[in-house]
Amino acid sequence: MALIRANGLKPEPQRSWYVFTSMPKNMLEKTIILIVKRMRKILLMGNMELINWQQHGMHLLIGIMKLVMR
DSSP states (O other), X not given: OHHHHHHTOOOXXXXXXXXXXXXXXXXXXHHHHHHHHHHHHHHHHTSTXXXXXXXXXXXXHHHHHHHHHO
């Protein structure tokens, strides 16, 4: 993530989105649990990574939730 931030490049949301949409449901659930755990850890640390997470992670998490609620 630091490399992405340093170069001013943004990760490609299309590619990561495709990975999530093509996942089997049980794998998707495991991934969500991992993301939520990581998010909790970041919130506890309260460091610069949190800003990065808000930029790149939140829209992805919202998208996953919509996908699972479908």
